[in-house]
Amino acid sequence: MDTQAPTDAAVRDRAEAHLRALVGSPDATLYDDQWAAIAALVVDRRRALVVQRTGWGKSAVYFVATLLLREQGSGPTVIISPLLALMRNQIAAAERAGIRAVTVNSTNMEQWDEVHRSIAAGEVDVLLVSPERLNNPGFRDEVLPRLAATCGLLVVDEAHCISDWGHDFRPDYRRIRTLLRELPDGIPVLATTATANQRVTDDVAEQLSSAERVSGDAKANKFPEVASRRAAGPGGETLVLRGSLDRASLRLGVVRLRTAEQRLAWLADHLAEQPGSGIVYCLTVAATQEVAGYLRSRGHRVAAYSGQTEQTERLALEQALVDGEVKALVATSALGMGFDAALGFVVNLGAPDSPVAYYQQVGRAGRGTVDDATVVLLPATEDRDIWAYFASLAFPREELVRETLAVLTEEGRALSTAALEPRVDLSRSRLETMLKVLDVDGAVRRVKGGWEATGRPWEYDAERYARVAAARKAEQQSMLDYLATDECRMRYLRRQLDDPAIVPSVAAAQADPEWRCGRCDNCGGLDLSTEVSQAAVAEAADRIARPGVPIEPRKLWPTGLAAIGVSRSGRIKQPAEEGRAIARLTDLGHGAALRGLFAADAEDGPVPDSLARAMVAMLQDWQPKVDAIVVAESERKPALTADLAAGLSRFLRIPVAGRWAVVDLAVGPDRGATNSAQRVAAVSRRCALQLDDPAAVRDARVLLVDDRLVTGWSLTLGAEALHEAGAAAVLPLTLGVNA
Structure with a gap:
């Protein structure tokens, strides 16, 4: 029911006109939660967190809000976006709606001056920046203050990355709290994600709220619906909009086979049966190469894709998948957040280490015009070994952190990561990640030339790190339970993400204890054969042996x-x-x-x-x-x-x-x-x-x-x-x- 005051009908009408231009449909209308978020941003100038399934239309919220705010004379929207692939899709979507969008990232440094001039001239509606830019000394000290002072809306996309409880925590995202504190009063903020359970949602909402500078004469709220929802958020400050995470287009199933050669053979025998084009996810870079090579030898049009794939080749491979020129990309999770295409299937050769990460990956399928997509998980016994390896890369022990701080303090000047690396027993990637966390915590500061100690006291939060490690272990067990459950698989995933339409403890009034998807293998809506030809098994065995x-x-x-x-x-x-x-x-x-x-x-x-x-x-x-x-x-x-x-x-x-x-x-x-x-x-x-x-x-x-x-x-x-x-x-x- 539309609970908005009649005087606001014109605002909604204008918002839906922008939506129709954005999606190219003359009869498109906003969901209630889309309108609630837009109203909170545009009318109340509030901070909102939107947790909705992939394909729901979170980008429509910030693009429509951008157009409305720009019409009111606000500055450009700044979108913090974690991946170049996501930025490319966002820019393309913005241009379809007549929104002038530009980006500042590590691949277009030669364009930065021109971008900054265009922003100063008022010629830019949307600026997309990577979170890494927030800690670049030049950008942080020279560009960011101007953006904070002049932007009309701040958007944090894939906001689960803010939380170290989230499945894809990124230290650079923690700097967003500092940016939030520097925003003038009345600048609205929107955070969006499709993959956040209640603990991550509460953490992100708390970070948004604790950084908010509330003006004493803040405009009174005119939207009863918004007011009631805000009251449910942590601290009563951040509007939290959580919706159903059901993906009606996905049919989930698990095929359990004993050996690696059987799993490879199944993939080779059944890949052609999968609808359209899709993704075959592997847990390691080496596996993408091995599996892609084998599938090509069996006549399938596939290619390997990972974080080690050269950037121009990545772009070409992504476009080939979108255009259906390949049956599948055999990829690591590098082909994840932000890749948007109408894909007919996702197959996971090996299980991710949490249901939340798995939901993120399977969400690549069944989007856009695809109404029926197949999702298959082929788990392996070695999955747990790979999970253990990645878990070993967690935040370092306290003595290594103290050793790093001591080196910087004794040096008394900035040291680059390369110069610091020989003096600390950490790999460069782990050292860089640790320094970013210490930067956010105030113990070090990134400056031109490297990192320097601030001299501020710092405490090693061993209890929190232990809780995070315990949570990771529990998530791994939940993933193992997913493989064995006879429960509706979509229900299981939604329950793991604390979907308010499923979990009574989150929203008792909305929860449906009897809900079943009717589409998965446990519900009888998907019948996955476990048969593989002996010839395929022999060929696969020869390949991997x-x-x-x-x-x-x-x-x-x-x-x-x-x-x-x-x-x-x-x-x-x-x-x-x-x-x-x-x-x-x-x-x-x-x-x-x-x-x-x-x-x-x-x-x-x-x-x-x-x-x-x-x-x-x-x-x-x-x-x-x-x-x-x-x-x-x-x-x-x-x-x-x-x-x-x-x-x-x-x-x-x-x-x-x-x-x-x-x-x-x-x-x-x-x-x-x-x-x-x-x-x-x-x-x-x-x-x-x-x-x-x-x-x-x-x-x-x-x-x-x-x-x-x-x-x-x-x-x-x-x-x-x-x-x-x-x-x-x-x-x-x-x-x-x-x-």
Whole structure:
């Protein structure tokens, strides 16, 4: 029922006129919640959080509000958007409605001055910026204050990224709170997301509310509906609009198959049956390449897509999928938020680590003109190993944070991430993420030239980090429960997201305890065959059993080694040649055996027969021309490495000439494992070359053998030592590669 005062009917009529231009439909009308959000922004100049399903029309809210505000003389809308793909879609949608939209991001630096001039001249209606821009010193100190003073509406898209409870937390988003505090009174703010449970919703709403500067003479609210909804929000300040998360176009199902080759075979046998074009999601970059290669060999038009795909190729692949020129993109979650196309299916080869993340991915299907889309999950036993790996990249331990702050304090000047990296035992990506969190917390500040300590006190919130880790573990169990449930699958996902139409504790008056989608495999609306042809299984087995992963040699020393007393820099004078490993630990085939072999509780012993056979097959394919073997000693797996070297010696009929030996047990085997400079320093102390017969390696091609490759620096330093001992060439060989 329309509860708006009659005097506001003209505003709604104008809003719906803009909506019709935006969507290209002469009879389009606003949903009640769309109008409630627009009214809150345009009339009340409030802050609102909209949690609605993908395809609901959240972008229509901020584009229509933009047009109404611009008609009233307000400044441009600033949209904080996390992905370039999302920005491209938003700009295209804006242009269809006659909205002048521009972007400032890392790929168009040459256009920034022109964009800023256009904004100053009043020629821009919408400016899209990435959250990373908010912490760029020049943008933060020079551009952002002007934007904050002149913008007419601030939009935070994919707002679940603000919350560290969210499935895709991004530290740069935390800076939005600072921006919110700097906004003049009366500037409306809209946050939107499709994937937020109640805890994330409350956290984001609280952040919006706590940063709000409420004017003493704020305009009285004229919308009873808005007033009643606002009262339900945390603190009574942020209007929270949560709707049903049902996706009526999606048919959800799970196909449980025992082996990796069966899952690949199912995909090859049934991909052509899926409607239209779609996405095959994998958990790792390596899997996208492996699966795409196999599907192409079976005659399917597919391509691999990940965060490592070059930007121009990404654009071309996205367009090929939109145009139906490929059946599927085999992708990581990099093809996620913001990619908008009319896709007929999503298949997940491996389960994401939470129902919320899964809902985000399956939401790519069944949009636009697609009324019936198939969603299939093919879970694997190795999924939990991959989840554990990504969980290990969480916020660092307190001692590492304190160590970083101490280095910056003692230095007394700004240090770049590259200069700081050698002095802290963290990978560059984890170090960068940690510094962004510390920046938001006020302990460090990003300035031109790097990062500097502020001297402000900082507390390590161990309790919160522990709660977040516990929440992540509970979400993983919920994903496992999804696989086994006999409940309606869409109901299960909606319940995990605290959908107010499903969960009584969230909105008892709206909840329907009997609701079923009627479309999923548990409801009888989707019948998924588990049959796969024997020929397909055999071909898939042959594909994933084929051993051999190249080991690319390191070519450059890490920067900053001199700062920690290591006299190496620049290009490595005599690098190793390209080597080989049987497989990555994340691979579909031999990866399972390797994960078991290197599990924390696995016993030391000889090379398992299956991996020994794989090693022989790989050597027969590779055919390295080598004269001697040097084995890297292992403190944890001495029997494994000794047996590997002895077996290679017998098969290749060449001697084991020496060891890349552990000579300093005080340096632990994992010292510096996440940081290149620290690792070089640790291995330089820990290991030394010991040769039984120095003449055996002089002018020889040497096979440098290790159990697995983690960082590559131990093999690099071993190769350097062998070259100094007179070796003509060094070829690394390992059983496995960590990633």
